[in-house]
Every structure is written in C-alpha cells, then in structure tokens.
Amino acid sequence: GQSLEQPSEVTAVEGAIVQINCTYQTSGFYGLSWYQQHDGGAPTFLSYNGLDGLEETGRFSSFLSRSDSYGYLLLQELQMKDSASYFCAVRDGIYNFNKFYFGSGTKLNVKP
Amino acid sequence: DAGITQSPRHKVTETGTPVTLRCHQTENHRYMYWYRQDPGHGLRLIHYSYGVKDTDKGEVSDGYSVSRSKTEDFLLTLESATSSQTSVYFCAISESPTPGGQGAHEQYFGPGTRLTVT
Numbered sequence: 001g002q003s004l005e006q007p008s009e010v011t012a013v014e015g016a017i018v019q020i021n022c023t024y025q026t027s028g029f030y031g032l033s034w035y036q037q038h039d040g041g042a043p044t045f046l047s048y049n050g051l052d053g054l055e056e057t058g059r060f061s062s063f064l065s066r067s068d069s070y071g072y073l074l075l076q077e078l079q080m081k082d083s084a085s086y087f088c089a090v091r092d093g094i095y096n097f098n099k100f101y102f103g104s105g106t107k108l109n110v111k112p
Numbered sequence: 113d114a115g116i117t118q119s120p121r122h123k124v125t126e127t128g129t130p131v132t133l134r135c136h137q138t139e140n141h142r143y144m145y146w147y148r149q150d151p152g153h154g155l156r157l158i159h160y161s162y163g164v165k166d167t168d169k170g171e172v173s174d175g176y177s178v179s180r181s182k183t184e185d186f187l188l189t190l191e192s193a194t195s196s197q198t199s200v201y202f203c204a205i206s207e208s209p210t211p212g213g214q215g216a217h218e219q220y221f222g223p224g225t226r227l228t229v230t
Contacts, residue, residue, distance in 0.1 A: 002171075031217050033217055033218070033219075035219075041223075042202060042221040042222060042223050042224055043155065043202070043219075043221045044221070045218040045219065045220070048217045048218070050217070087154055087155065089155075089219075091217060098143055098160060098162055098168075099157060099160065099170065100145070100157065100219065101157070101171070102147075102154040102155040102156070103154055104152055104153055104154040105154045
C-alpha cells in the first residue's frame with residue numbers, strides 16, 4: 001500500500017520560518033509534490049521535487065531525500081495569508097505512472 | 113488559472129438515489145481525476161482517466177463509476193448514494209506525464225462539489 005505521513009497541525013508566528021515534513025512509503029516513486037489549500041478552497045500546486053535536493057520558489061522551498069523517503073516544505077517570512085493546509089503527494093512510479101497519493105495534510109496556523 | 117469547472121457545486125440527496133457529478137475542462141489535458149476529501153484523510157483518488165473511454169480505479173473506487181466520452185468531460189456517478197459518500201469531491205486535470213518537465217507533475221483542481229447524503 002501507499003502511506004504518506006505529515007504532522008496534523010503546526011503553529012508559527014508571522015515572520016518566522018516553518019518546516020513541514022513528509023515521510024512516505026510507496027511501492028513506486030516518481031516525485032514528491034506539495035499543494036496548498038485554504039479553507040473552503042481547492043488545492044493549488046506549490047512545488048515539485050523529482051531529484052534529491054532543494055528547490056526554491058520565492059519564500060517557499062522544498063527538499064527531497066529519496067534514500068530516506070523523506071521530504072519537507074520550508075516556508076520563510078511567514079505571512080498571515082500562509083495560514084492554510086499543506087499536502088504532500090507522491091506519484092506512483094511502478095505500477096501506474098498516473099496515480100497520485102496524498103498525505104492527510106498539515107494545517108498551518110500563522111499568528112500575529 | 114486552469115479552465116476547470118465542476119457541477120453542481122452543492123448537492124443534497126437521499127440515501128439510495130443516483131447522483132452524477134460533472135467535471136469540465138477547457139485545457140485539453142489528457143488526464144482527469146476524481147478525488148474525495150474528508151477530514152483526517154486528505155485527498156483520496158476515486159477514479160482517473162488517461163484518455164477518452166480510458167479509465168482506471170483509484171484507492172477508494174467502490175460505489176463509484178466514471179465515464180469519459182469527450183476529452184473535456186469526466187463524469188462521476190454514485191449509483192446508489194450512501195451516507196458514507198458524504199464528502200467534498202474534487203476533479204483534477206494534468207498534462208501527459210513525461211519524465212521531463214515540471215508541468216507533467218502538476219495537477220490543477222476544480223472548485224469542488226460538496227455532496228451531502230441524508
């Protein structure tokens with residue numbers, strides 16, 4: 001089966017840095033993605049890591065270690081608008097390249 | 113924003129009735145997906161399509177069927193709705209998954225349909 005583990009909730013203050021971890025156990029692997037979802041909204045794509053290392057997109061960075069089956073999303077200079085749920089997702093790379101599996105999400109609360 | 117719409121946006125139905133949800137895209141993307149989202153479970157794949165008339169099951173496909181007769185439309189049907197199918201349903205699309213290019217790994221989600229089965 002497929003499983004992705006992430007913390008259920010994280011709280012941080014405005015201007016701080018927060019890291020959201022994701023560990024995965026999947027039969028296949030073809031990349032780790034991150035999505036953001038505000039309450040009542042649809043998930044939106046944030047970043048993707050296909051190879052080990054760090055990918056940076058503005059205030060957001062994402063890291064992957066395939067040997068550790070681990071990745072994280074790093075949010076810097078937190079803003080109130082960053083309060084949302086964040087999901088990691090893995091694309092199945094062995095039996096079916098087209099399936100995605102999502103973690104249960106991390107709710108980020110940003111406080112003033 | 114990707115052109116993807118879902119209808120209806122909200123629906124209340126009774127147990128045992130059939131329900132069909134529609135996903136429509138204007139992006140001409142090959143892949144379309146149906147997910148359900150429930151508290152504590154994140155997004156779970158119900159069915160997906162990799163082309164017209166080509167579909168496959170996801171991890172929670174029992175009680176659901178799908179059809180795709182045109183590139184732009186992907187229908188999800190609950191043949192006989194049950195209370196356990198009360199959920200928020202999201203449709204998503206993605207481009208053809210080639211090994212290179214970040215775009216192949218992005219999914220674009222519709223606004224969602226909130227379904228309540230009483």
